[in-house]
Amino acid sequence: MKTITDFQHKKVLVLGLAKSGVSAALLLHKLGAFVTVNDRKPLNENPEAQHLLEQGIKVICGSHPIELLDEGFEVIVKNPGIPYHNPLVAGAAAKGIPVLTEIELAYLISEAPFIGITGTNGKTTTTTLIHEMFKADKKHAVLAGNIGQVASEVVQNAQPEDYVVIELSSFQLLGINKFQPHIAIITNLYDAHLDYHGTREEYAKAKLNITKNQTENDFLIVNADQPHLMKLAETTKATIIPFSTKSVLEEGACVQDGYITFRGEKIMALAEVALPGAHNLENILASVSAAKLANRTNEAIQAVLATFSGVKHRTQFVREWKGRRFYNDSKATNTLATKSALSAFNQPIILLAGGLDRGNGFDDLIPYMKNVKAAVVFGETADKLAETAGKAGVQEVVKTDTMQEAVRAAYEASAEGDVILLSPACASWDQxxxxxxxxxxFIEAVHTLK
Incomplete structure (x- = not known):
């Protein structure tokens, strides 16, 4: 851990707790800052705040009083989930007080370089693949951010020869100042989180923050199959490393003559890759690019790609039973993610879908449901999804109340060789x-089938 004086004797407000807020407060306290923590949850219901109080850190709980801005704070470290229109945050910005996220703290104290991964979809799978490639090469890498542990905590023990492999959201990237990953990845860019960012342009701008401090000695790995993203990436000073599932590239990663290649070098036969789906091929090419740029061996990359079958809840292979293959894609909380999952398979599919009703329809799934022979629907959106399945010409539609019922119904509607896929296209919070x-x-229900 670097010894820095950036926060010494400065008044710093940590806004919002959870894991990242606790870690940030403790780290700032260690760095000599005068820390105040403010969290909405009352103190008597807030064990994290009570712990910080015991460490000698000032704690204000129960609300976010605007009067805090009169206390002369020089820096605010904000929980990523708190929006920028929050009165305290907006007021700080109006006063010119820097508003950071915990990621910035992690970067400032880390002795190890960063590999930062962002994008709309595929972040977690790409991050996990890179970390596994380091492990397979017997090289140490710290897994941090939205996947793994809180960055500002785990980087304290990172060594200069290590890498910090970190998944980054647009929320986190809005709160950086000096953060500079040696290798940055933008997996793809679609409309998302517009309720937080306001417009697609602001969302894209937040994602592009990952490269704003990079230099010509750094690398930006970017999806060449998205012309709009490539256009945005032209603003970077880093060396651009493109990847493509559709075109042959000399400089970046692609598929050529049945092989995954990087800068023209054959890495591995595509047929030997365990992870299914075109969307996962994007993640694979991005992770191979990062691993090669970090000097990981082809043998390590091959070992991971031959065995890695998915991150839990993201098109995760669960089990083969009586000729049916079961996949858990519970992370698919919108239609975009479910489209990707449906596109991953050529076999007949039994689709399990449904969940929280956010007021949207599902007809954009219809072109992707050509292989769906039966749909098992549940939750608040069951009727909407049943109607969509009918429009798509799905042969059989079953409504169920519980996941156990849904799994049993899916099995009964299936035959040998079918894929049974949980990809809800909805958030889970209704049930x-x-x-x-x-x-x-879902996994438990699949394993208890008899």
Missing amino acids: YKTFEQRGDI
């Missing part, structure tokens, strides 16, 4: 606390 809980219940 489950998280998409992880929904996926875990």
Whole structure:
């Protein structure tokens, strides 16, 4: 951990707790800042705040009083989930007070270089693949950010010869100042989080922050199959490394003559890759690019790609039973993600879908449902999805109340050689606390089939 004086004797407000807020507060305290923590949850219901209070850190709980801006804070470190229109955050910006996220702190103290991964889809799979490639090469890498542990905590023990492999959201990237990954990846860019960012342009601008401090000695890996993204990437000072699933590239990563290649070098036969789906091929090409730029061996890359079958809840292979292959894609909380999952398979599909009703329709799924022979629907959107399945010409539609019923109904509608796919196209909050809980219940139901 670097010894820095950036925050010494400065008044810093940590706004919002959760894991990243606690870590940020403790780190700033260690760095000699005068830290105040402000969290909406009342103190008597807030064990994290109570712990910080015991460490000698000032804590204000129960609300976000605007009067805090009168206390002369020089820096605010904000939880990424708190929007910028929050009165405290907007007021700080109006006063010219820097508003950072915990990622900036992690970068400032880290002795290890960063590989940063962002994009609309594929971040977690790409991040995991890169980390696994380092492990297979017996090289240490720290897994941090939205996947893994809180960055500002784990980088404290990172060594100069290590890499920090970190998944980054647009929310986190808005709160950086000096953050400069040696290798940055933008997997793709679609409309998302517009309720937070306001416009597509602002969302894209937040994503492009990942490269704003890069130099010609750094690398930006970017999806060449998205011309709009390539156009945005032209603003970077970094060396652009493109990847494409559709075109042959001399400089970047692509598929040529049945092989995954990087800068013209054959890395591995595509037929030997375990992870299914065109969308996952994008993630694979991005991760191979990062691994090669970080001097990982082809043998390590091959070992991972031959065995890696998916991140949990993201088109995760669960089990083959009586000739049916079961996949858990509970992370698919919108139609865009479900389109990708449906496109991953050429076999007949039994689709399990449904969840929280956000007021949207599902007819944009219809062109992707050509292989869907049966749909099992549930949750608040069951009727909407049943109607969409009917329009798509799906032969059989079954409504169920529980995941256990849905799995049993899906099996009964299937035949040998079919894929049974949970890809809900909806958030989970109508029936489950998280998409992880929904996926875990699916996995359990699949393993208890008799």
